[in-house]
Amino acid sequence: MKQSQDLPQFEDHSKQEHRYTTCYMCACRCGIKVTLEDEKIRFVQGNPDHPVNKGVLCAKGNSAIMKQLSPAKLSQPLLRKPGTERGAGEFEPISWEAALNMLTARLANIRATDPKKLAYFTGRDQMQALTGLWASQFGTINWAAHGGFCSVNMAAAGLYTMGHSFWEFGDPDWENTKYFMMWGVAEDHASNPIKLGLKRIKERGAKFVAVNPVRTGYQAIADEWIAITPGTDGMFALSMMQVLLREGLIDDEFLIRYTNGPQLVINNPGKQGDGLLLRDEQGNPQVWDQHTDGVQSALSADVAPALMGAYEAPCGTPVRTAFSILMEKYMAPEYAPIAASKVCGIDAESIERIALEMAHVAFKETITIDTEWTDWAGRKQTQFIGRPVSMHAMRGISAHSNGFQTCRAIHLLQVVLGTIDCPGGHLAKPPFPKHIVPPIKPAKGNAPNTPLESAPLGFPTQPEDLVIDENGKPRRIDKAYSWDAPIANHGLMHMVISNAVAGDPYRIDTLMLFMANMAWNSSMNTAQTMDMLRAKDDDGEYKIPFIVTCDAFHSETVNFSDLVLPDTTFLERYDTISMLDRPISEVDAACDSIRQPILALDRDVRSWQEVMVDLAGRLKFPAFINDEGQPKFKGYEDFIVNFERAPGIGFLAGWRGKDGDKSLRGEPNPNQWKAYIDNQCFFKFELKPNQRYMRHANRDYMELAKEAGWVGSTDQIVIEIYSETLQKFRLAGQGLYDGPQPTEEHHKERLKTYFDPLPFYYPPLEQARTDAQEYPFYAVNQRPMFMYHSWDSQNSWLRQIMSQNYLYMHRSKGEALGIKDFGWAWVESHNGRIRAQVKLMEGVNPETVWTWNAIAKQQGTWGLSDDANESQQGFLMNHLINELLPGEAEAGGHRMTNSDPVTGQAAWYDLRVKITPVGKDEIPLSEQNLAWPRFDKAKALPNFTPASKMSSYSSHPNINISRGWRDIFSRGEK
């Protein structure tokens, strides 16, 4: 628009500069363009060229200024004041050199004696390739990030089924899908990409079905809302499966070509080898070939496998196809819609109808994309066939102890409809899909001054891969990869403190936490976790002797630390979002990105990346020192440029090669950072049209993937509807496995019950152990979109949107209990009770109550004033949840983790509660408007400057638009 004559010159653009970087306020990692003037931020906006957010930005990104200005920012390293108690929050400043010397000495001693005594766990970080390498070089198996209490069920179910997964490793084909089903997205992963996608499908007239007990956020704009009972999604999915099977509405061509559905499974109940795949001498799985009417290799291109049927193998062993087992399982009466409706709270007609709607889209509204491509066997194909049904699932599936099998059930629905990596279906994002599963086994070693033999986290495929000792006891502090949680691919961060304090399986020396609020909202059972962090032995030594916390802000966990290492904000650091880690790829492009410092440091803090590389040199990790034993890298930037995991493969995939002209693979480029900065801080490698679909069986794609180091071979990735891996564990539970087997009865039971090679529905573990009469409500929580995946609720703009959470419940239930809107109620579980303020609503499953998570804060933390709503009225549901299952201990006193029995995923959403109104005379008047329990106020940190009572931020004085007097007088009142 042409500027009107009377308007002033607004911005002095000559004083401004634009710099690009990557946001870090959640896991989306959007590209941002920052406008600076006078070293202040004028504006943070979405980068229109960026593959993730395409120019848009969420409420958090738009509040970045207030994150940067937070009074809770840590400003210097801190040491717990000698003679004071841990948790009392008394600290004295310490120099970086002294802090790092102290830490190096302590860690060097651990490394030289018993490396596993360092437990290093990281929170919502995006640098696991570096922290994992660091732990591996240190030689401790006790490392993991926060995935164990976040989304490992989703990642594991996807990777063990189809080689990619929901969210980070895959996305719905927003451009082509005609039917989109969203399961259990508690306003969580992902943020902007989902919003962009929902807009696209709404524009295009696709149907959007939302399955969620609560109708907020995305659910509000769904064409159909399914108010499912929490934790029963598996039953819903498998009941729809029955409808599809009953009507023969399956993509048999897809199942035969791309899955292990036709593979022959040994049918020898009660005998060794039962349920394993029939294999030839080369170890190849077998099918029943209809051309030769006999057994043939399942990997051959020339066979016509029978999808169904029972046969006899040449050796006389009875076998049947995996798909036949599937048919038998899901045609059982328990999965009939009428039976399922009683479990899920969804009427049988809707279960039938939605299944048949999906079938209509898949089979009557098929789309094709005419592109020549080469399949896994080298055969030219002329088109991609799309069955445009897609799905996305997240926290509401993940945070139940049946989440792994439920997520597999959802994937299975898509597989049967033939919607995997096809146009309109669920697409993988490079470097995925991977072979099932990636050939990385979790490390077991613990040798002094020796790096681990592999990464601490990997993908078990058999009991031999467990990280257990000769007595079958866990070797890891979190008991990941033990009989408690055999496929705990992200570790069990929520068990670390509890286990370490109990000395079960052993004591540790140092707990090092990065960006994880384990003394507050990231732990179950918060109050008792605080006690554990303070717990001492009879000799006065802390049960966890030394706690190191690295964070940018004054979190509750800072108070419980012995050494605090202050991190930078995301606008003050170099960083990589690497293809070796959790890249930002899109469905049609491999992408990675960097962060660069936008603002100069104004306090004595260092980025954790920099500190990691520094410590690695001081501790003389082999990969970090040169032949003279001196640190090899000058710092983080130098490390990123020059470290190669394999020849030509480094942290950044773009502008490799000496001259920066190579992509994905190439020798180090000394100017790589500059190349990224010149290209708006991201790298995008677009796939060719023939590489964009059916990648599990697409040679054009697989050859690229192999060259780039994403996969080890160009072999077809055969989708596993039937998981032989799970069956091996189940056989171990049955005492029929030729290898490690559990000795304890409860472990045997778990393996027999939950390691079903086909997904099934079972009630979540805690729910099954809780009296439903006594605790009639399901209790779950969500994170509001404007705080999703962030630890930023101290942000002064965002907290104006919400500074207090409520317990939301259905109006009819509130009325029946005599609880009014804004009334107070006791919420009680098997683990304890809390007092919370209630809001009544309509759009919630009537048997369910919920709240916004992590709004509550401890008084004195996060730079908030003592009367802040977060510490007065805000409440955590965490107090009601225990990290151990309720009820009787197992034989031998073993208390089982409150987690998924397959993956060890924290079962946050299995909670059941009872609710009673707070009586008028029950509590003193002074406490009637306060949440409970209450905690001692955390002390202010040294040199803390409280926020002012008024904040008026601007990067330049406002340019007022003056209304002329002539205008006032000539136009009168107008």
Place this chain on the structure above:
Amino acid sequence: MKLGLVVDLDTCVGCHACATACKQWNTSGTIGPLSDERPHGKDPSGSWLNRIHSYEVGDSPHSKTVNIPMSCMHCETADCVTVCPTGASYKREEDGIVLIDQDKCMGCNLCSWACPYGARELDPDSGTMKKCTLCVDRIYDEQLPEAERQPACVLTCPTSSRVFGDFDDPDSQVSKLTRERAGQQLMPELGYNPVNTYLPPRNPKQQDSIAVSPMQGVRQLVNRIINR
């Protein structure tokens, strides 16, 4: 010209991105700063030019959740302007944007009482009235890339639920959307003739399903000869 916004209630998920984008741009804009009282204290409260309200319409099981972003409607009959005793509040002749001259505003609040949409907020620090300017300092700034000459809320909206344009131009996107999607004024009965329009939620998509006969019972799947 008659500049204003179209807000699509069919796709607004209530994420508040537009609200904070607005706050961020305008706190350093023509009417900045937009101050915040007790930013880290009890009941933090600041001046915002755009807020999101979430409602439930109807009783369950037939309730519907609706998110409505609210900002100045740049009314054609702008009583907020009529009541201003100092002439600070005015509606521009050339494009219809309602603005407040910060140097002439004395913070008497009359305009906010006259506004039925709650669009005007008194800044707790400056004591002057603040409101949406349609980012007049973006849309007319020829030094910004052309694609960015949009209000901050429109640029940032992750579901593109906000569209900016000239309602006088029948071919503009705002005119077309309003026409084709039956865009509504909010509370037209009050007679302020707001310029901004809201697109109502679309009717839920009706999806065909495969017809089955309940009498057929279990259908037998048969093995077909399909080469791998």
